[in-house]
Amino acid sequence: MSASEPVIGIDLGTTNSVVATVQDGVPRVIPGRSGQLLTPSVVAFARNGKRLVGALAKRQAITNAEDTVFAAKRLIGRRWGSKEIEDARRVLPYRLVAGPEGHDVRVELGGRTLTVQEISAMVLAELRADAEAWLGQPVSRAVITVPAYFNDGQRHATKDAGRIAGLEVLRIINEPTSAALAYGFGKQIERKVVVFDLGGGTFDVSVLDIGKSVYDVVAVGGDTYLGGEDFDRRVMDWLTFGFAKENGGIDLRQDKMALQRLRDAAERAKCELSSLPSTAIHLPFLVGGGEGKSALHLDRQLSREKLEELTKDLVDRCIAVTERTLRDAGVRPSQVGEVLLVGGMTRMPRVQQAVREFFGREPCRGVHPEEVVALGAAIQAQALSAPHAGAEVLLLDVTPQNLGLMVVGGYFQTVIPRNTTVPTSQTHLFTTVQDNQTSVRIAVLQGASERAIENELLGEFVLDGIRPARRGEVEIEVTFEISADGIVGVSARDVATGLQQSISVTATSGLTEDEMRHILDEQIDELLERKQTAREFEARRDRVLALVREIEALGPEVHDALERTRFGKDAVLKAEGVLARARTAVEARDLAALAAEEEPLERTLQLFKGLAATARPGAR
Template sequence: MSRVIGIDLGTTNSCVSIIDGGKPVVIPNTGGYKTSPSMFAISQDGKRLVGHLAKRQAITNAVNTVSSSKRLIGRRFDSPELKRAAEYFPYEIVRGENDDARIVISEKTFTCPEIAGIIVREMKRVAEEYLGEPVSECVITVPAYFNDTQRQCTKDAGRIAGLEVLRIINEPTAAALAYGLGREQEEKIAVYDLGGGTFDISILELGDGVVEVLATAGNTFLGGDDFDRRLAEYILHEFKDAEGVDLSGDLMAMQRIKDAAEKAKCDLSSLNTTEINLPFIANDADGARHLNLEVSRETLEGLVVDIVKGTLKSVEQCVNDAGLSPADVDHVVLVGGQTRMPMVQASVSEFFGQRPHKGVNPDEVVAMGAAIQGSVLASDDRDMLLLDVTPFSLGIATFDGHFAKLIDRNTTVPARKSHIFTTTRDDQSAVKIRVLQGDSNVATDNHLLGEFVLADIPQASKGVPEVEVAFDIDANGIVSVSARDLATGKEQSITVNATGTLSEEEIERIIRDNESYDLPTAGK
């Protein structure tokens, strides 16, 4: 039986792991790195590049290099998050057929699942090279706060890469699985996951090989990228003040500043000050200009303090949702590269009144957890069990525009709930069921998952017919909704196919397209 790989498909970096000798092992890529940049590029000479190769040429080829595409996946083109991202990304984003966002590089249009699929395929290749055998199944992680559409898109990415996705699991949950493996004691842990593009907080309970998610919260549009951006904007501003030159229109300069900002940010996690040196950043009538700037840790902290404090609001909500107080949490696990920042660690320590657990590598633990879940699902050796929850409430829109929740967020899956609704007009013959995901009382503020019509309701006065609407979430997180007229027994049901995802034909076309590309090896 082929082995199941666990893939942490990150905003900035991705990582792949496998169970070897009962323990999760992170697989290094050809260059020896345990993580690979989640980047894809088409070079000037038309070659497709992934990972480190893509990153290395990003400065000179910014417009044709895709990074942080996870921030776009499963989002509508018109969404405010997407507008914000589009301002900052050097590559072109266009509206797709399903109102999704698509990426244009080298005059070729890519869907987001396709880009993600290319990165997953690279991780698959890394694993196959290490194992010396083909791999066909995987578990992929997503931020806990990803909605159904985003999850579906990630699943599509797996298929595009030629993998069967056994399960999509939440990143903090995966981290908890890796943390909990081999631990005997019963404990409650908090996983604070601040990655490149997303922030998640989950409270979990461990014991007897079971990992139970008590509550989860987060923000899918907040992460290390935002720290980089704040610092880059600062650098830009300082340079303009000092030299009177605005570099924001210069793509290559921007890419260099972005890179330098990311590097400076990392340096400032261990140093108190760092120097940014970007020679020949601009050329004008006065000759070459160089960017020399000293940045202190304090400066950086001042730039991002509101973001860090903002995460604590989610943490508080999550702890409340779990029915706990911060002191009830036995251990705090930090996940994601951004948690290396001393201010993040200090804020989390302060909130929970304890120093975070040091035993896990924040960049690798998520992939390891995915590998564990993969082996739990695929082998007979089932030491761990994950009791997962739905991150959002599910329900339907009512005639007056309200959102009637049927399944509350943080409900353990699988779950099934039903409720009886009725008509609002005399002799109403059909009801439209609009399935929503979210937590706002106003229907339109929530994410529309799908809709269907229950027709042929016998003539009756309003309020008389009884329509039972049942929600079903299976262990895979697949939502199906059915509506049944209790008088006639007539039933309508749908398996919710998230709006804004790719059609079957499209996925197949993409798979065919990609088969012709043999991606060059990443790394050195």
């Protein structure tokens, strides 16, 4: 790795993802290879087995709903059987299954069972390839952002996705903190800032004290299952129930293609209503005809007022979380110097109005809601990779949820309370609860409930070899550490003997090191296979293009000869069709289509050579 190798910042979003870098001291978003700044966070396997990522995957989602994955960020790091996963299974067109141990979530895609980390890694790899194409050199280091309210398991899983994508993840940072960093970059600002971040699938709110180049997070709050997807679903439900009422109870949710068309239409209508008072939703032939029945169409008018009515409780939830977070920070709305709106959903007028009413001031419009998080990540990446190259940046982030362990009676004992600045380390003394107890099980949890079972189990381990004694006589010292990434490590020590056991917590919903090695080995095999396929494609492409050039060179002579035959026009049309299909296959880099056109091109060339010979002077 070269010292001058660029580093990138990635906002891995639910709906769209963005990659950025710092060039000549200026952070900027890197456009994709097709020119777009936002890359849809969508992965698909086409019917021919080809993997598609981004805009290409999104474009074919309607006709290939079962093999197109979107909103993977809402699944990453979650436990199988959790409330959120059960909800996702009811509404997503692609199939979710339990992992081998029954803990985590897997996705069935293109005849394979993939981890959510692998799906996210495909999006990250696409962004990395875009960055390499734009920068003209390899990229292997990145800062990746996550919602502030992500727990340890979700952070671990995101870091694993980066590793699978071939990236060294320098740091995992919170999205609102990243946005604040981009907002304050290059300015001498000293004020209290609230970041209101409502994206495609998650909601965060953070309170920060910004003092020149120090970004001190005071409190965070959020909901990792609240975002634009939920607003879209309200519109989808309204359309679905209205259609059923008008058409004898037909349930569009049973038709995956119709459901995907509804999802696209709902998202488009929601976006249009940010600038229009009403919009038309027209979906012809939504339900096919047959057996003498005519096809059914959907034609509805949706007003901004109706959208606001359908989503009122979602906006109210955002404000309730904001109010609670400010209370945790000990800050009144009137004490806030600036409110930053981040995430595509903050373009919705009702969301802006709710924020304005709560804070009693106009929110800041000086940041791009969809790009600002990636720009902040790029600034942090630059600061970590070249600390002496520019202005120093100090981020003081916090842990979003209480961290502790399960104690006797099934209760949760907090060791590190939420909103503690990280990195941090805290120690707590516990005693044995039974006579002659020789081992103790340490169950590490994260959450807000006093009951252990209602919190997220991050991991567990056993401290053996404790000296036998009466209960309460043996003291166990448990130390919790949280890194700057927000990732947890725990150790337990018998105070009397010094015997110690420790783990870097890997959530039960995460990948084991063996699974990670297996995935990385598969990646190498796929890379070698892709290189071999690329070489085969290039060789076949060169042969096909040579045939195309020969055929085109014979064109004028053949045209004269064909004009004298009855079948001239048909022959020209057939030849043009073969040439057009060959060019399309070359542009799409479709090896199978290219192979299929090689023989028709050979036949066309032989035909053209024969016709050209008859058209030349002196030919009989």
